[in-house]
Amino acid sequence: MAPALTPMKHLRLALFLCAFTCPATVHSEVASHWPQFRGPGGLGVGTGKPPVELSLEKNVKWKVEVPHGHSSPCIWGDRMVLTGLDAGKLTTFCLSKTDGRELWRAVAPTEKIEAAHRIGSPAAPTCCTDGERVFSYFGSYGVLAYDWNGQELWKKPLPLPVVEFGTSSSPIVVDGKVIIVADQDVGSYMIALDAKTGKEAWRVERGEFRRGFSTPFVWSHDGIQELVVAGSLWVRAYDLKDGKQRWSVSGMARVANASPIAADGMLLVSSWNVGGDEDDRVLMDPYDDFAAVHDANKDGLLTRDEFPTGKVRDRYSQIDADKDAHVTKAEYEAMRGMFAASVNQLFAIKPGGSGDCTHTHVVWQQNKHLPYVSSPVAANGRVFTMKSGGLASAYDAKSGSPLYQAERVDASGDYYASAVAADGRIYVISQRGMVVVLDATSDNLNVLSRTDLKAPVFASPAILDGVVYVRTDKHLYAFGE
Structure with a gap:
């Protein structure tokens, strides 16, 4: 016969069972x-x-x-979190999945709300969770971690991105790390933060990449996981442990918007932007030839008014990488090279690549009728x-x-x-x-x-x-x- 439970043991048992059965828990x-x-x-x-x-x-x-916001629901158990801009404040808010009741709200301690596209939102990135913690990312502030009751656990301020359209890439959490891709017109980088503490685990400089809005993707295959980032002109894979680059494939548009997926053992990547179609190329003359005609005051710098009306002038804010209202020869030539190398396509990559595997691991591609x-x-x-x-x-x-x-x-x-x-x-x-x-x-x-x-x-x-x-x-x- 089993021994009788004492009152104290009854209490301990009740508390133990409650931890796993009470409605408040979301860690099912x-x-x-x-x-x-x-x-x-x-x-x-x-x-x-x-x-x-x-x-x-x-x-x-x-x-x-x-x-108002563009982030999608992040759901765990009976709770979901979203972000929004309310009365000038960026907030993370939690709702009941059962009936939509708001359970809590937390305000990000922003000093300045970043600029966004006219139809965009500074609350665009979707939250992510490891089941215990919720992670919000705002370009206007950085990363904030909460528990599922709305208690702030840690925060990591990050610099405002250098892009006038605002932040859209969402964070992901994997291998105990929160991954942030901050591709921008100057100083692009990717950072991994310890999910428990917010401390930096590793950082990768991506200075050759310009603005990007694609969310990173973890490609699981052959018993391994690779962190895949779609960026301007290139798709690259990194080691989750330390951020070291594993392989690269060229064939991207100037700006990455869509996020990669995987199916049937292959990675699938889509990108489209103005100037990447063969029948709609945006061609820029060499800087010296262009400046000889259009640099009116011959100061070696180009203002927006010195560009003739057209697709290039429409993208002046992108050419002016540092946003100082003057385009240098280096900035001009960098964008000219990007227009020349950009490719619009949907393509499949097989696993097992290393280095530049563009010509060995791209299985198929389609370059018409692509989403933006x-x-x-x-x-x-x-x-x-x-x-x-x-x-x-x-x-x-x-x-x-x-x-x-x-x-x-x-x-x-x-x-x-x-x-x-x-x-x-x-x-x-x-x-x-x-x-x-x-x-x-x-x-x-x-x-x-x-x-x-x-x-x-x-x-x-x-x-x-x-x-x-x-x-x-x-x-x-x-x-x-």
Whole structure:
């Protein structure tokens, strides 16, 4: 017979059980999670059976008002965190996944809010979590770590990025480190912070890279993990332990927006920007020839007014890397070289490379009908993209063979949110708020539904346990059966 429990042992047992069963805990080992931008592994693949149509009349489980921002939900257990700009303050706020109730809010101690694109937001990066801690990243401040009750654990101020469009790359946490990629027009770098303390674990200077908005990706293959960063002109992989470079592949646009994914044993990377298409090249004359004609005061520096109207002048703020309102010969030639070397394409890389493996490890590529910002998603052996204008394409993941290209889904406008997949379907939302659901099991375009949310959408949706979480400019929706 088992010995009787004393009152003290009863109390200890009750406290022990409560630690694992009380509703307040969010560290469930069996619950599904969406711990970073685009969910587990950054793949954009959700769980459960979400509704085929995100109807405002039929499938809204709950709807709550949220501060303006472009970050997506980061979900662990019954709690989710987002960021926003509210009354001039950058905040991290936590909601109940069950009903959307706000549980806590924390304000970042910013001295200055960074500039952002006219349709952008200084609250664009999505939070990430290791299950115990929540990590927020603002270009206006740096990194802040909280526990799931909103208690600040540590903070790491970082310099304001040198890019007038603002910060968009989201942090990820892996191997006990929070990874921040700060690609900008001057002084690009990547930093790894200890998730428990915020202390710097390693730092990689990326000075040859210019502005970038792509979120880093961890490529797991052959029993190893590689940290992959898509940047201007190059994709590079690094060792998570110390940040040492492992391999590089060229073939990127000047600016990286979309984030990489992996499928069928390969890394899939997409990039597009003005000047990277063969039939739409932006060509810049050598500096000496250009300055001889356009440097009006012959001071060896070029102001914006000294550039003729056109695509080059439109990108003056990018050419002027240090933002001092004068373009030097070095700045001009650097951008001329980037325009000449930029490539717009969707391409697949096989594992096992080292050094520059552009000519040995690129398996296939496609260079037409590419998305600008929206990241691709893979499901059922297929890779799906959505180009602005509502042009859908799908490819065989292994061979790159087109299944269909630039097929209209009758949902025009720009697409900034990245696609997500679940239960044999693809969900993608236009800036205008039109939700398009595609059949991911068909080799032909099959639009299953279209729903107008009647509000702008920039944040990528999350799908967890059959519920689709969509953030508009003012609200967060939970759609489910």
